[in-house]
Amino acid sequence: MKIINLDHISLNPLLPEVKDAMITAINTEYGNPSSMHSLGEKAAQELEAARETVAELIGAVPREVVFTSGGTESINHAIKGAVLANSDKGKHIVTSNIEHNAVIKSLKRLKSMGYNVTSVPVDQYGRVNPDDIASSITDETVLVSIMHSNNEIGTIQPIEEIGKITRQKKVLFHTDAVDSVGIVPINVSKLGVDLLSFASNPFYGPTGVGGLYIRRGTKMYPLLDGGVQENNRRAGTENLIGIIGMKAAAKIAISDMEKRIAHYKKLKEKIKSDIPNYIDEYVINGHPEYSLPNLFSVSIKYIEGESILLMLDDENIAVSTRSACATGSLRTSHVLISIGTSYADAQGTLVLTFGLENTEEDITTFLTALKGVVKTLRDMSPLYKKEHGNGIKS
C-alpha cells in the first residue's frame, strides 16, 4: 500500500545513507568518547568528525556546536541557559507571537520565575517588523528569541536585520531554526545570531538528535548539569549512533540543498497554481516570498482540518493540521490567529510539507482527493449551508 506522505515535518523517513551510517555505527564497537583508554578514542574521533560536518551545515566553527537530544532540548537550553546565566544584567526577554511551543513554554517557565517577556506581533504574512524588536529592547533585556521559519505557515523572518539590531544593542539573540536548518541555507555569521537551535529529523536524520550553536564567548548555563561532555556545555553520554546519523544527513543536505530546494519549489508552485481548479473558498497562509519552499499551508472555509486529515488518511494520504507537537492540544493555532485568520477559518487549516520522494503526480492525487473530501464535508457543514443556502452554491 503506497502512502503519499505530505507530512514530512512530522515524518521524514531516514535516507538510505543515514540508515547505512547508523547501522554501521551499531555494528561498530565504539567506546565512550569520554573514557581515557584507546577504546574511547575511536568514539571521540567520530563525534568530532560529526561536529565538523554539522558545523559546516550552519557555517559555524565545530567548537561552537553542542549536540543535544533534539530541537526541543536545544531551544530550552538556549533560552533558559542564556537568560539564567545573564540575569545579573536584567530580567527581560523579547520574542514574537508565533513561536513554537518549546519557545513559548520555556518563556512561560521563566515568567513564573519572575522574568518579563515582550512578545511582538507579526503582519498578515507572519513576519516580524525588526523595528518592533528594536523598540522592545530595554536596558533590562537579556535575550531576543525569534524563530527562523514558522512550522505552520512557513514564513521566514528577517533574522539578519534583527541580528544587526541585537548586536548594536548588545543583547543576546537566539533563533529557533529547527524547520530551516538542512532545508534552506543557514549561516550563523551572516544571520548575526548568538544561539541557533536545530534538529536532525527535518533534514532526514534520526529523531532524538539535534544541536545548539553557541557563539564563542556567549555566557551560558547548561540545561543538563553533570559531567564534562561537550566541553562542559551539555552533560550526559552522547547518543553517538544518532549523531552519526545526523552527520550523514547533514553531509547530503549540504551537497543536495540547491537541488532539493528546486524540487520543493516546483511542487509548491504546482499546488499554488492548481488548487483553484479543485476547491474554492480557501486562503493560502504565509509570506509569498519569504517562506520555506517545502511547506504549504491553506485554510479551507466551513470545514475542519482534522476531518479532512482523517478522510485523506483513509485514501492513504498523510497531511497535518498543524505541528505534530501540538496534537492532543485542541486549542486554535496561535500562529493563525496572529496573522489574522478567524477562529472558524483556522479550524480548516492543512499544513503540507513536501519530501524528496514527492512528485507532481502526488500533488494531483492529493488535490483530487481533497476536492472530494471538501465536498463531502461541506455537504454536511451547517456553517456552509448557512452561508450558501442549503449547500447549493449560488
Next chain:
Amino acid sequence: MKIINLDHISLNPLLPEVKDAMITAINTEYGNPSSMHSLGEKAAQELEAARETVAELIGAVPREVVFTSGGTESINHAIKGAVLANSDKGKHIVTSNIEHNAVIKSLKRLKSMGYNVTSVPVDQYGRVNPDDIASSITDETVLVSIMHSNNEIGTIQPIEEIGKITRQKKVLFHTDAVDSVGIVPINVSKLGVDLLSFASNPFYGPTGVGGLYIRRGTKMYPLLDGGVQENNRRAGTENLIGIIGMKAAAKIAISDMEKRIAHYKKLKEKIKSDIPNYIDEYVINGHPEYSLPNLFSVSIKYIEGESILLMLDDENIAVSTRSACATGSLRTSHVLISIGTSYADAQGTLVLTFGLENTEEDITTFLTALKGVVKTLRDMSPLYKKEHGNGIKS
C-alpha cells in the same frame, strides 16, 4: 586484537538482540508517535510497548515512566523539576556526600538560585545512615536525593529505609539508580521512592536513552518545556530507535538478571581472593555486602591510577580510574575522600566493571598484567622509595 574490557560502566557493547531491534527499527518506516494519521500509530504503539517493558524492569506502571535522553537528563529533570515545582513548600534539599556529578551540579545550580542543600556523610564503606537523613529533614525540605548505588565504589544505599522516612515526613524522594537499573533488582514500590533515574547503556542498551520514573501524583515541572509528548512531562520528538533498543535490552535484563548477577559475583569473588597473590599494599573500596556485583574498586598505594590505566591499555586491557563523566576533571574523587581514603591513596584507584563476556581467565590476565605494571610504577615512585628504602621491600 582482543581487548579485555573491564570498563563496562563506560563501555557496554550493544547486545546482538539490541542491535537487531535497532536495525529493524531503522529499516521500518515509523511515523511520528504524536501525529494524527495512521503513519503515526505504529510509532505510538512501539513507544507504548517499550514503556511497558521498561516499566516492568523497575516495577512501575507504564504511565509512570518518562523516556529521556539518558541518566543525566533524568537526574536533572528529577531534581530541578521536583524542587522548582514545589518551592512553595520550602527551599531545602537533602543529599549525600558521594552523589554523581549530575546530582551535585544540579544541586549547585539550585543553590545559585537560592536553595539550601544539606549533604549527609557516609561511613567508611560509603553508606548513608538513614538517621542522618531523618535528622536533616526540616519543614522546609522539598526533596531528598540519594543515589541507589555508587558508580565508583559500588556501595548500595539503604534506599528502602530512607523511603520509609521520606514517606512518613511527606518529603519527595529521588534516587539516582543509573548504575543499578538492569543490573540488580529494582522495584520502585518496594524502595518507596517518588522519582527514580535510570539509563539504558548500563544494561547493554544504547547510549543517549534513559528514563525517569515519576510516581503518580508527583508535582513536577518538565525540564524540557514544549510539546505534549510523554503525557506533557517531557517535550520533544522521541528517540524511537534508541527507545526500541532500550526495550530489547530491558527485556533480556529482566529474564537474565539472576544469571548475570551470579556471573558477576563469581568474577568479583575471584578478583577479591586472588589479588593478594599479585600485589600488596592496596585497599578494596566499598561495602563488603551492600554493593554492585559487577563493580570492583581498589586503591593501590604509591602509584597513580591513570598511569596504571595507560599501561594496561598498552596491554589491551581497558579499566577506569573513576567514572568516564569525570575524565578531564583532574580533581581527586569526592567519593573516595568521603569514605576516608587519603588523597595519596585516592590517586591510585582503579574501578573495574565486569560484563557478560568477561571470564575468570580475563581476571587472571588482568591481575598478571597489573602485577607487572604496579612493579614498574613503584620502581619509579619516589613515594614508594621513601617508604620502603630505595624500592627494596624490607
